[in-house]
Amino acid sequence: MIKSLTLPDAERDHISGSANGSIKLLEYGDYECPFCADAQPIVKEIQRRLGDDLLFAFRHFPLANIHPHSEHAAEAAEAAGAQAKFWGMHDLLFENQSALEDEDLAAYAGKLGLDATRLIREVTSTVYARRIREDFRDGVRAGVNGTPTLFINGERYDGVRDLKHLLNALTAM
Amino acid sequence: MSTITRNPGHGPVLGPDARAPDFTLRCTPDQSVSLSEFRGRPVVLAFYPADWSPVCGDQMALYNEMLDEFQDFQAELLGISVDGAWCHSAFAKQNKLHFPLLADFEPKGAVARTYGVYDEKDGVCERALFVINTTGIIHWRYVSPMGVNPGANGILSTLEELKARSETIGAAK
Numbered sequence: 001m002i003k004s005l006t007l008p009d010a011e012r013d014h015i016s017g018s019a020n021g022s023i024k025l026l027e028y029g030d031y032e033c034p035f036c037a038d039a040q041p042i043v044k045e046i047q048r049r050l051g052d053d054l055l056f057a058f059r060h061f062p063l064a065n066i067h068p069h070s071e072h073a074a075e076a077a078e079a080a081g082a083q084a085k086f087w088g089m090h091d092l093l094f095e096n097q098s099a100l101e102d103e104d105l106a107a108y109a110g111k112l113g114l115d116a117t118r119l120i121r122e123v124t125s126t127v128y129a130r131r132i133r134e135d136f137r138d139g140v141r142a143g144v145n146g147t148p149t150l151f152i153n154g155e156r157y158d159g160v161r162d163l164k165h166l167l168n169a170l171t172a173m
Numbered sequence: 174m175s176t177i178t179r180n181p182g183h184g185p186v187l188g189p190d191a192r193a194p195d196f197t198l199r200c201t202p203d204q205s206v207s208l209s210e211f212r213g214r215p216v217v218l219a220f221y222p223a224d225w226s227p228v229c230g231d232q233m234a235l236y237n238e239m240l241d242e243f244q245d246f247q248a249e250l251l252g253i254s255v256d257g258a259w260c261h262s263a264f265a266k267q268n269k270l271h272f273p274l275l276a277d278f279e280p281k282g283a284v285a286r287t288y289g290v291y292d293e294k295d296g297v298c299e300r301a302l303f304v305i306n307t308t309g310i311i312h313w314r315y316v317s318p319m320g321v322n323p324g325a326n327g328i329l330s331t332l333e334e335l336k337a338r339s340e341t342i343g344a345a346k
Contacts, residue, residue, distance in 0.1 A: 065269040066234050140239065145324035146231040 005142035006151040008057030014077075014086045017047060021055035023170050026151040028059050028139040031074060031093040032067035032100060033147040035161075040094040042163050046170065054170070058090060059135040061147050069100035071132065076105040078128035079119045080112065088112045186289040186301065186316055193218075193305040194287040199258040200273040206251070209309070215248040215335055216305040217328055220290050220298040222319060224256045224264035224274070232300070232322045237270050239325055246332040251275055254298050255282050290316060304331040307339070 008026050010019045027043065029036040047054055060077075062070035073093050080089030092108040093100065105123060109116035122128070139149065143156055150157040152169055159165050187193070193216075197207040208216065221232060233252055236243075243250050252274040256264070261274040277284045277298065285291035290301040300317040313331040317323035 063234050063238055065237050065271070136238070137242070140235075140242075140325050140329065143324050143326050145235060145322040 004154065005138045006154040006156070008055055010055075013057040013059065014081060014090075016056045016058075016087055017050075017054045018052040019055060021050075021053050023050060023054050024151075024153050025054060025056045025170065026059065027057070027148050028061040028135070028142075028144045028151075029148040030060070030062045030067055030070045031077070031090075032070040032097060033063065034097070036148045037094045037097045039148050039150075039161055040091075042161065042166060045163055046166060049167065050170065059139060060132045061136055061139045061144055061149070062132065063147065071126075071129075072102060072105065072123050073100050074132045075123040075126060075128050076108070076119065078131060079122040080109065080114060082122070083114045083119070085112045085114055186314060187287075187303075187311055189311055189313060191311050193303065193309050193311050194284070195309075196284045196287070198253070198275040198277060198284060200275050201262055202258045206273055206275060208251075208305075211249045212309055213307050215246060215307060215312075215332055216303075217243065217248055217250045217332075218288075218303040218305060219250065219252050220285055220288070220301040220303075221252060221254050222292075222295070222297040222300060223254055224260050228300075228320055228322050233270060233274075234268055235322070235325060237268065237272065240271055242325075242329065243332070246336055248304075248332055253277055253284065255285070255296070292319075302328060304328060304335070306335055 006026060008015060008024050025046070043056065047056055060074040062074050064071045077086055077089045077093060080086055089108060089112060092111065096104065096108070102120060102123065106116045106120045109119040142151070157169055159169055193208060195207065195209045197205050200206045219236065236250055240250065250272045252272065254274070255277050257278045258276045261276055265274055281296070282291040282298065285298040288301070288303065290299040292299050300319055300323065302315045302323060303311055304313045306312045312335060313327070315323060315327050
């Protein structure tokens with residue numbers, strides 16, 4: 001089966017919310033992108049309001065030349081995911097966007113109760129680079145042209161990224 | 174042929190199957206690039222309105238992250254706007270761009286005019302993509318609304334098509 005470039009894939013993606021959620025939101029994002037950080041609390045609020053109706057997935061789209069910490073940050077999220085804490089790291093990265101040096105990443109791992117030594121070893125040896133690149137390439141083919149790009153039930157959302165407009169779009173389907 | 178909706182006052186855009194007009198433009202204050210140098214390889218010509226404007230930054234930043242993908246097709250990427258070579262240098266340095274930005278600066282917009290993508294009203298290049306094949310013929314072109322980053326999916330699909338075509342021709346020989 002070929003996976004959809006614009007719909008969450010519960011087999012592969014990091015999924016938050018209910019796997020059976022009828023409303024599907026997919027974000028292609030970059031942990032060092034200020035617009036993604038701005039979108040983060042809005043996504044959180046959407047998750048809170050829509051509850052089990054929502055299936056949310058995040059894929060990596062690091063623009064590494066303009067955001068020099070974005071690749072290690074994405075690696076850190078994946079490495080945390082390997083220790084079952086993807087979303088914990090995901091939140092910490094966006095909440096602490098100006099502190100994404102490797103030692104910061106290790107500190108966040110510690111905060112989440114993870115094996116920080118293993119996490120940093122995986123980050124610095126770019127264990128998840130292939131997967132991150134796969135996300136990026138899929139995003140390009142899906143029409144992602146910057147970050148964040150959101151897909152609602154498989155359709156690219158080009159509207160205003162505030163709570164009201166996003167909720168309207170999510171619940172209009 | 175795709176229909177292109179544009180403001181009045183623009184000339185016709187050079188269409189597929191036209192020979193791509195050759196040009197020589199500065200890419201740095203002391204270096205020039207000619208289109209004909211790249212004969213034998215596909216060329217992606219990305220006209221954009223201006224250095225430093227946010228959408229352009231996004232578009233060029235995106236292409237900058239995709240140089241490996243373009244390289245897979247042996248394709249050369251050239252950005253082109255009416256900004257001068259010193260401006261391009263500063264913009265490329267700031268965004269760590271690793272591909273040439275050409276200055277269609279004197280006479281202003283002359284190359285954009287030959288491709289039919291000069292915006293007389295605003296005095297800038299339109300946001301237009303051309304994929305030129307190995308023999309110097311325009312294979313695909315797309316003009317995006319000024320404020321919309323066209324992404325890279327169309328470019329990649331075209332490069333794939335060119336590659337498949339050359340492989341078919343190669344196999345028939």
